[in-house]
Amino acid sequence: MTIPTKKRIWGWFMFDWASQPYNTLLLTFIFGPYFAEVVTAQYMSSGLEEELAKASAQSAWGWVLAISGLVIAVSAPVLGALADNSGRRLPYIWAFSLLYAIGAASTWFAYPEGFNMTLVMGAFIIGLVGMEFATIFTNAMLPDLGSREEIGRISGSGWAIGYxxxxxxxxxxxxxxxxxxxxxxxxxxxxxGGLDYENREGTRFVGVFSAIWFLVFMIPFYMWVREPKEQPARVKGVAKTALIELGRTIRKLPKSPSLANYLASSMLYRDALNGMYTFGGFYAVGVLGWSVVDTGVFGILAVIGGAIAAYLGGRADSRFGPKPVILISIVALIIAAISIVMITPTSIYGVMVSDEGLVAGRTASDIAFYLAGILVGAAGGSIQSASRTMMVRQANPARMTEAFGLYALAGKATSFLAPALIAATSALSGSQRIGVTPLIGLFLLGLVLLIWVKPDGEDDAIWESEA
Incomplete structure (x- = not known):
């Protein structure tokens, strides 16, 4: 049965809707800060001073992200090449969706007492890797959903729906x-439902809830999204051919300067953005003394900003192309990063403020941090949507899944960089606030590299010469 294009697009949208809670609930706004609270308390109970305990908890979280990033960086391009050479993407999405659900649900075992670091970190890594790999193969389907002029709007709408x-x-x-x-x-x-709050079962159930959410809302994707008929499945010699093709693609990157510079630029600015997302909760807990609920409210505002900006950014992408959207978003993120550094419990940009509650118990510094978070959410939503349409423009149309594998590699190859720079700067300065300043430098470097990126990608003759 032929599935209408509109249904296929809506099915594709539902992946963003279904998978987003791993980022929103687990990675950034609820489980991440909970991890910070529990691990900090665990380290303090073993005799560490409070500041050192916070730094050690942040280091452990950094290792979770670094290990998952390394797995993705090493595997993503190879899996992408395998998918392109086999002509199949959906089986990979199904398999990695299962990992997503298992990893998310397993965070239930993050007991506040007797916290098993290895088990919790392992479960979280499994889920995060599953989510990232499923995203690679789903993103690679974007060119099949519309024309070059339409995919910016489709990508932006999908990202907005995800938010x-x-x-x-x-x-x-x-x-x-x-x-x-x-x-x-x-x-x-x-x-x-009678979840035991003393054992933090409500917070721990968030992972189970995310897994259920994903499995339920992926149903339209599984019903309406199909492989393109013009891509016949191949089974003989797929692995060997995939590795040969991948090696050839990497060797030819210097002959595709626009693609190479875009991969390098996106590597830096996406690494910085992920640093803001993944350490935002830690930062708010450590610097402003927020609770998990406080960071959740912050998350609501940031996500609303991201949804609106992703939708509007998709329209701007279709009209002006993705490059201007990315440029403006990076500038906004630099402003947000500087603002975050300049916010303390008693001052904003060096101006002393009261630490008394102004609105619903929130201080002036809390409100300023909320505004910075909205800017991060808005710029982050638009830049991520525009980035994947820019990748479509830069990539070889015949090697799209492999290209998104390289895109994932670029996003994860230096995934250790932001956490390492934050950790080192925090240790040297003795300040969590100063510790996030390296993110500003990463955004600036990404902005500079965009100068050499062609808005419409390489000339067709380059890809024809590789055929």
Whole structure:
């Protein structure tokens, strides 16, 4: 049965909706800060001073991200080449979706007492790797959904829908699941369904909730998304051919300067953006003394900003192309990063402020941090949407999944860089606040490299010469 194009597009959209809670609930706004709280307390109980315990917890979280990034960096291009040479993508999406669900649900075992670091970190890595790999193969389907002029709008709409999914999941989790130190959710009630707040079962159930959310909302994807008929499946010699083709693609990168510079640029600015996302909760907990619920409210505002900006950015992408959208987004992220560094509990950009609550108990510094978070969410939403349409323009149309594998490699090859720079700078300065300043430098380097990126990618003659 032939699936109408509109249904295929909506099925493709639903992957973003279904998968976003791993980023929103687990990586950034709920489980990440919970990890910081529990591991810091564990280190302090072993005799470490508070600041050293916080630094050690941040280091452990960095290792989680670095290990998962290394697995993705090494494997993504090879898997992409395998998919291109076999003519199949959906089986890979199904397999990695299963890893997503297993990894997310397994965070239930992150007990506050007797916290098993190896088990929790391992489970989280499995889920994160599953989510990232499934995303690679889903992104590679984007060119099949519309013309070059249409894919910017499609990508932006998909990213906006993903943000809305993350927002809905986050609001539910904050209202009914995630509890603060007093055992209360955002609406002042104990977690839903009799979950034991003393053992933080509400917060720990967020991972199970994310897995259920993913499996339910992936149903339209599985029903409506199909492999392109013009890509016949091949089974003989696929692995060998894939490795040969991948090697050839990498060797030819110097002959494709626009693609090479784009991969390098996106490597830096995406690494910096991921640093802002993954350490935002740690930063707010350590510098401003926020709780898991506080960071969740911050997340709601950031996600709303991201959804709106992704939608509008997709329209701008279709009209002006992805490069201007990326440039403006990087400038906005630099402004946000500088602002975050200049916010302390008692000052904003060096101007002293009161530490008394102004609105709903939030201080001036809290409000300023919320505004910076909205800017990060907005710029982050638009830049991620535009980045994948830019990759479509830069890549060889015949090797699209492999190209997104390289894109994932570029995004993960230096995934250790932002955490390492933050850790080193924090240690040398003795300040969590100063520790995030390297992100500004990474954004600036990414901005400079974009100068050599052609808005419409390489000439067709380059790809024809490789055929």
């Amino acid at each position: 809305l999914g993350g927002l809905m999941a986050l609001v539910f989790a904050l209202l009914f699941l995630a509890e603060n130190s007093e055992g209360l959710t955002l609406i002042g009630q104990h977690p839903l």
